Amino acid sequence: xxxxxxxxxxxxxxxxxxxxxxxxxxxxxxxxxxxxxxxxxxxxxxxxxxxxxxxxxxxxxxxxxxxxxxxxxxxxxxxxxxxxxxxxxxxxxxxxxxxxxxxxxxxxxxxxxxxxxxxxxxxxxxxxxxxxxxxxxxxxxxxxxxxxxxxxxxxxxxxxxxxxxxxxxxxxxxxxxxxxxxxxxxxxxxxxx
Amino acid sequence: xxxxxxxxxxxxxxxxxxxxxxxxxxxxxxxxxxxxxxxxxxxxxxxxxxxxxxxxxxxxxxxxxxxxxxxxxxxxxxxxxxxxxxxxxxxxxxxxxxxxxxxxxxxxxxxxxxxxxxxxxxxxxxxxxxxxxxxxxxxxxxxxxxxxxxxxxxxxxxxxxxxxxxxxxxxxxxxxxxxxxxxxxxxxxxxxx
DNA sequence: TGATGACTGACGACCGTTCGTTAGCTGGAG
DNA sequence: CTCCAGCTAACGAACGGTCGTCAGTCATCA
Numbered sequence: 001x002x003x004x005x006x007x008x009x010x011x012x013x014x015x016x017x018x019x020x021x022x023x024x025x026x027x028x029x030x031x032x033x034x035x036x037x038x039x040x041x042x043x044x045x046x047x048x049x050x051x052x053x054x055x056x057x058x059x060x061x062x063x064x065x066x067x068x069x070x071x072x073x074x075x076x077x078x079x080x081x082x083x084x085x086x087x088x089x090x091x092x093x094x095x096x097x098x099x100x101x102x103x104x105x106x107x108x109x110x111x112x113x114x115x116x117x118x119x120x121x122x123x124x125x126x127x128x129x130x131x132x133x134x135x136x137x138x139x140x141x142x143x144x145x146x147x148x149x150x151x152x153x154x155x156x157x158x159x160x161x162x163x164x165x166x167x168x169x170x171x172x173x174x175x176x177x178x179x180x181x182x183x184x185x186x187x188x189x190x191x192x193x
Numbered sequence: 194x195x196x197x198x199x200x201x202x203x204x205x206x207x208x209x210x211x212x213x214x215x216x217x218x219x220x221x222x223x224x225x226x227x228x229x230x231x232x233x234x235x236x237x238x239x240x241x242x243x244x245x246x247x248x249x250x251x252x253x254x255x256x257x258x259x260x261x262x263x264x265x266x267x268x269x270x271x272x273x274x275x276x277x278x279x280x281x282x283x284x285x286x287x288x289x290x291x292x293x294x295x296x297x298x299x300x301x302x303x304x305x306x307x308x309x310x311x312x313x314x315x316x317x318x319x320x321x322x323x324x325x326x327x328x329x330x331x332x333x334x335x336x337x338x339x340x341x342x343x344x345x346x347x348x349x350x351x352x353x354x355x356x357x358x359x360x361x362x363x364x365x366x367x368x369x370x371x372x373x374x375x376x377x378x379x380x381x382x383x384x385x386x
Numbered sequence: 387t388g389a390t391g392a393c394t395g396a397c398g399a400c401c402g403t404t405c406g407t408t409a410g411c412t413g414g415a416g
Numbered sequence: 417c418t419c420c421a422g423c424t425a426a427c428g429a430a431c432g433g434t435c436g437t438c439a440g441t442c443a444t445c446a
Contacts, residue, residue, distance in 0.1 A: 002391085017302060021213035024436065036437080037392050045436065105360050106295055109210060119361065144381075153374035157354035164353045167298050168312065181346035188337075189382030195425085217402065228402080230426050238402065 003041050005031045010052050015099040019049060019108035050114060053103060056096040057118050061125065063090055068129045076137045077187060080155060084162055084179065091166045101163050127152060143190045151190045158182045196234050198224045203245050208292040212242060212301035243307060246296060249289040250311050254318065256283055261322045269330045273348060274376060277355055281372075284359045294356050320345060336383045344383045351375050 009030035013022035024035040024045060042048040067086050071079040090097045107115035134148035134155075145151050161182055162175075169175045202223035206215035217228040217238060235241040260279050264272040283290045300308035327341035327348075338344055354375055355368075362368045 018211050018213060018299065020211060021301070023434075025434080033392065034394085035435095036394080039437075040391060102299055105357065106211065106299065108214070116361075149370070150374045150377055153371050154378035157371065157375045158350065160357045161350035161353045164298065164357060168309075177342075178346050178350065181343045182350045184343055185347035185379055185382035187382070189378035189380070193386065216400080218400080226425090227427065229404085229428080232403075233425065 002031070006038060006041060006048070007052050007055065010048050011056070011095050011099050014049065014052060015095050015102060018102065018106070019111075024048075046111065049108070049111070052099070053115065053118060056100045056103075057122055059094075059096050060090070060100055061122050064126055065129070068126075068133070071133065073133065073136055074142075076133075076142050079133070081183060084158065084183065087159055087162055088166065088175075088179075091163065097163075098167075101167065127156065130155065141192065144192050145190060154186060154189070158186055195224070199231060199234055199241070200245050200248065203241050204249070204288050204292050207242065207245060208288050208295060211295065211299070212304075217241075239304065242301070242304070245292070246308065246311060249293045249296075250315055252287075252289050253283070253293055254315050257319055258322070261319075261326070264326065266326065266329055267335075269326075269335050270380060272326070277351065277372060277376065280352055280355055281359065281368075284356065290356075291360075294360065320349065323348065334385065337385050338383060347379060347382070351379055 006027065009027045010022070012030070013027050016022070024038055027048075028035040028038055038048070042051070063086065064083075067083060071082075073079065087097070091101075103115055104119045131148045131152045134143070134145070134151050137143045138145050138148055138151075143151065162179060165175050165178050169178070199220065202220045203215070205223070206220050209215070217231055220241075221228040221231055231241070235244070256279065257276075260276060264275075266272065280290070284294075296308055297312045324341045324345045327336070327338070327344050330336045331338050331341055336344065355372060358368050358371050362371070
């Protein structure tokens with residue numbers, strides 16, 4: 001499957017250098033061909049980028065949905081902390097989440113709309129699922145709160161923070177420190193008194 | 194001061210398109226000259242970029258230090274929430290913080306070290322100042338906690354979250370929702386029972 | 387035979403950079 | 417007052433490269 005090799009290489013260079021900084025010749029060289037040959041598989045740079053983007057989106061969405069569906073909902077602390085660990089694992093395991101993060105924050109200007117559409121899709125879906133969970137927990141008095149929206153948004157905030165730290169925190173222990181601190185305060189913030 | 198006009202234009206394009214995506218000809222056109230003329234003021238693209246970077250760093254550091262020094266330290270809730278509002282204002286008022294954010298997360302590869310050095314400098318300084326404040330508050334029993342490090346890191350996490358939201362949340366009210374949610378949970382998480 | 391996959395060659399456009407050259411202004415010297 | 421030297425700011429032209437893209441060719445294999 002040559003096409004997947006190309007996508008992998010493209011993913012790597014888009015992640016490292018951004019859309020403008022990634023060149024087709026480098027990507028082609030990575031898979032051992034000339035840049036002109038890429039046009040047998042993709043209509044152009046934009047097409048390649050958008051396909052990589054959609055793959056990354058699907059992969060991330062699938063992982064998160066899978067995890068959220070397997071949460072047993074009896075121990076919110078375990079479930080939520082596990083979600084954070086999942087994000088960290090995803091981020092370190094493959095490039096896709098890293099790519100997704102960069103492009104959702106700083107998309108190529110002429111593709112801002114196309115990227116934004118995908119971002120909103122995945123964002124609202126995950127938020128909705130989380131919100132239902134929090135609603136259950138609040139109903140079961142497992143956590144404190146009136147509306148599920150508040151803990152949901154706060155939790156998604158922690159997810160953002162962790163991902164940002166993953167980008168520029170090269171030190172593993174400092175990341176763990178940050179995660180622990182955020183989690184401790186968050187958990188105390190939504191715990192029953 | 195033509196040199197500042199150039200820096201302003203460069204700031205704008207670096208922020209919008211990233212280092213690789215910003216071209217000297219566009220920057221020059223913005224100030225009404227040809228790209229060759231830029232070389233009368235800067236040694237090259239890297240030089241221009243690094244000067245803009247250092248200006249942005251100084252501006253951000255100065256604003257934050259000024260605010261942190263003026264905190265009266267009797268009402269941590271007011272002081273901390275005010276700091277978040279300061280970040281939002283800085284972000285919306287001028288481009289510099291936006292530029293700083295993008296470049297600290299995704300610097301041009303060949304300048305990663307140079308950028309990283311500046312980022313660490315500003316980061317440790319702000320963290321140290323905040324930590325001292327939290328230490329005082331813990332000592333005065335104004336907030337809950339054993340070590341000042343935990344609330345400091347958690348708070349800096351919220352700062353990150355807010356900045357990220359500022360990047361891709363076009364809706365003003367959704368940003369406010371997110372801020373409120375994060376703040377509510379955080380504040381409950383560090384409040385005395 | 388026909389289709390597929392990779393190739394070579396070439397295209398125009400733009401990149402960052404360097405060079406030498408114009409204007410326009412300024413300040414003394416004659 | 418004039419004239420010329422020296423400075424500044426911006427310029428056009430051109431450099432070697434790289435960019436993304438398109439067209440045509442050739443070998444492989446069903």
